[in-house]
Amino acid sequence: MLQDKFRLQIPGPTPVPPRVQQAMAQPMIGHRDPDCSRLVQECSRRLQPVLGAREPVLPLTSSGTSALEAAVVNTVSPGEEAAVVVTGAFGDRFAKILKRYQVQLHRLDLPWGEACPPETLASFLKEHPGVKAVFLTYCETSTGVLNPVEELAATVRQLTDALVIVDGVSCVGAVPAKAEAWGIDILVTGSQKALMLPAGLSFAAVSERAWQVIEKNPQPRFYLDFQAYRNHLEKDTTPFTPAVSLLFGLREVLDMIEEEGLEKVFQRHRLMMKMTREGIKAMGLSPLTSDEAASPTVTAVQGGKSWSPEDLRKELRRLGIRLAGGQQHLKGKIFRIGHMGYHDPLDILAALSAIEIAGVRIGAPVDSGAGIKAAEEEWIQCTEF
Amino acid sequence: MLQDKFRLQIPGPTPVPPRVQQAMAQPMIGHRDPDCSRLVQECSRRLQPVLGAREPVLPLTSSGTSALEAAVVNTVSPGEEAAVVVTGAFGDRFAKILKRYQVQLHRLDLPWGEACPPETLASFLKEHPGVKAVFLTYCETSTGVLNPVEELAATVRQLTDALVIVDGVSCVGAVPAKAEAWGIDILVTGSQKALMLPAGLSFAAVSERAWQVIEKNPQPRFYLDFQAYRNHLEKDTTPFTPAVSLLFGLREVLDMIEEEGLEKVFQRHRLMMKMTREGIKAMGLSPLTSDEAASPTVTAVQGGKSWSPEDLRKELRRLGIRLAGGQQHLKGKIFRIGHMGYHDPLDILAALSAIEIAGVRIGAPVDSGAGIKAAEEEWIQCTEF
Numbered sequence: 001m002l003q004d005k006f007r008l009q010i011p012g013p014t015p016v017p018p019r020v021q022q023a024m025a026q027p028m029i030g031h032r033d034p035d036c037s038r039l040v041q042e043c044s045r046r047l048q049p050v051l052g053a054r055e056p057v058l059p060l061t062s063s064g065t066s067a068l069e070a071a072v073v074n075t076v077s078p079g080e081e082a083a084v085v086v087t088g089a090f091g092d093r094f095a096k097i098l099k100r101y102q103v104q105l106h107r108l109d110l111p112w113g114e115a116c117p118p119e120t121l122a123s124f125l126k127e128h129p130g131v132k133a134v135f136l137t138y139c140e141t142s143t144g145v146l147n148p149v150e151e152l153a154a155t156v157r158q159l160t161d162a163l164v165i166v167d168g169v170s171c172v173g174a175v176p177a178k179a180e181a182w183g184i185d186i187l188v189t190g191s192q193k194a195l196m197l198p199a200g201l202s203f204a205a206v207s208e209r210a211w212q213v214i215e216k217n218p219q220p221r222f223y224l225d226f227q228a229y230r231n232h233l234e235k236d237t238t239p240f241t242p243a244v245s246l247l248f249g250l251r252e253v254l255d256m257i258e259e260e261g262l263e264k265v266f267q268r269h270r271l272m273m274k275m276t277r278e279g280i281k282a283m284g285l286s287p288l289t290s291d292e293a294a295s296p297t298v299t300a301v302q303g304g305k306s307w308s309p310e311d312l313r314k315e316l317r318r319l320g321i322r323l324a325g326g327q328q329h330l331k332g333k334i335f336r337i338g339h340m341g342y343h344d345p346l347d348i349l350a351a352l353s354a355i356e357i358a359g360v361r362i363g364a365p366v367d368s369g370a371g372i373k374a375a376e377e378e379w380i381q382c383t384e385f
Numbered sequence: 386m387l388q389d390k391f392r393l394q395i396p397g398p399t400p401v402p403p404r405v406q407q408a409m410a411q412p413m414i415g416h417r418d419p420d421c422s423r424l425v426q427e428c429s430r431r432l433q434p435v436l437g438a439r440e441p442v443l444p445l446t447s448s449g450t451s452a453l454e455a456a457v458v459n460t461v462s463p464g465e466e467a468a469v470v471v472t473g474a475f476g477d478r479f480a481k482i483l484k485r486y487q488v489q490l491h492r493l494d495l496p497w498g499e500a501c502p503p504e505t506l507a508s509f510l511k512e513h514p515g516v517k518a519v520f521l522t523y524c525e526t527s528t529g530v531l532n533p534v535e536e537l538a539a540t541v542r543q544l545t546d547a548l549v550i551v552d553g554v555s556c557v558g559a560v561p562a563k564a565e566a567w568g569i570d571i572l573v574t575g576s577q578k579a580l581m582l583p584a585g586l587s588f589a590a591v592s593e594r595a596w597q598v599i600e601k602n603p604q605p606r607f608y609l610d611f612q613a614y615r616n617h618l619e620k621d622t623t624p625f626t627p628a629v630s631l632l633f634g635l636r637e638v639l640d641m642i643e644e645e646g647l648e649k650v651f652q653r654h655r656l657m658m659k660m661t662r663e664g665i666k667a668m669g670l671s672p673l674t675s676d677e678a679a680s681p682t683v684t685a686v687q688g689g690k691s692w693s694p695e696d697l698r699k700e701l702r703r704l705g706i707r708l709a710g711g712q713q714h715l716k717g718k719i720f721r722i723g724h725m726g727y728h729d730p731l732d733i734l735a736a737l738s739a740i741e742i743a744g745v746r747i748g749a750p751v752d753s754g755a756g757i758k759a760a761e762e763e764w765i766q767c768t769e770f
Contacts, residue, residue, distance in 0.1 A: 032709075069608045
């Protein structure tokens, strides 16, 4: 196939827009230079509406997992109790980090592909009244589930004084996130998903209530110490040399989001989700999650008895499109389509076409053309685009 | 002055070469894609000669300080004894991290601007026979001192079984570094100095002896867990999404280093150091360090009674060149010239000229033209270039 032309449609890293690439290629500046201070200040403030943050967002130079770890080491210490809602591989990662730091862990495991109902969390919290923090996953990347974090946060707030900590890595920037309004104490995300950047930056919005816990928490931390980031952000800088080129890119990304309009960005992602799901169903395949639990950023599709998702992905690669496989026990059993960030509805039609072609070729029970038709109809009916 | 034209000559971040900028703008790829595996594998192996590493170098997505912290949390645990040689702000940073993690700290403080003599370390180690690890700084960025880490490492090895841990952030890639041959157990460095990249990647070379300690060390760590990086590197990947765009850039940097030749890179840095130092002296100013203790990557210059380095830097900024000031107690007392990475001897002449012009303008006792003449003579006498 045409060399160097391929469509990256995995749930992150996502494609980087050309103007963001260009912005990142600006001449390097010193990290203590006034130009860099303006850059840090601008990025941390303009991210506030994206996360729904009360105060400027803390920018860490590291990938998403470090922000999960930061949320842990800043808030809980060994022996304290914490609850984790595990709906897939990234809820499980929170659990792994907590366990590594000897936090007394209460795991609420749900079947992979399902979202956590607020009632289930409520019962669970009643059984564990001692928890100091509840760790949630907004979009569970491994299954394409969007957990109802607004309701889950409200449930926690109603029943306990525990902090509400949310991993928003694979959806913030593509779906509404209102950390302060929803009572989320820490919301973290990363650069390489809906924010259309390469990996290397992660972000945290921290509530006043969380700061009170953080200030008293004896758990040692240095590079991931939120207080160091807040103290330096007050002087428009970072405690350690930041990934300046990614900050140049972030400023451009924020321009793009503001030009399109945050609400429109969300609508575009919802349309891409609907087109993907209706297309997949109409061609004869089955999404892993229900419509109600589905994330606007990633869709997982189940494999069948007569065909393997890995064979499908291999064939898709030949056609010029790269999708993701399953993680942990879903490895070989699903494939995942990322539809977040620098993607538009036409990309979805191309992806669905490719899946139809590859599906027929590998002998999957796929009805060629039917998926595209259903997806087009979703778009035709959509009044916003 | 001409807009957007400025010379960044601080001791990091350093300018990014145009071909590296272009390499970083390649279309994004998935972090679990075979293309990314090849990239990770290639970078980690081609870095081996740069660090003198026995095995492929671990690539972390984070800035230099996180690599210092990783060296701490992977090797020592609370209550254990460690020695730190503090020759400036970055030795002090090692001490701060160790203290944060409740390691029993023995600080060997030297006057800022001096290197640590091996005999001084030897006496110090004899007083503290219980230390499990000795933390050293190769180039102390805050003073422009290059510590004799080969001799210091040999001293440690001769006297104790302690691990030798070296911060090479502001010089590796510009000066010889032979981790294995010199008996350095952990050598860390960062992307934004001699390696000519933006900040966002850091690297660690780990010895077999260090792995044995690391494997048994109970200190919890997750994102900075060296074992996770080694285990994944065996499968040509990273445990967490890496900063892929910086890895694209790193591959290009390694091409550049190999094309110039590592030995030539070192010679170029030595010439730039000599030109800088002789120029500074000839124009009537005083380097902070002796010739013997000087680093080929950064030169600190003392302020005078009649003029302030901060005024000089302000004037230099107007002329189109950005130098660094002092850190901690040297703030306002020195200025620092970075001469590492994407700089050539002509850049040094431009910097010296600018310092002469700015110096005369602010009333510093500077002999205009004399610095340039001395620097040119260094170059004329240099047989390699």
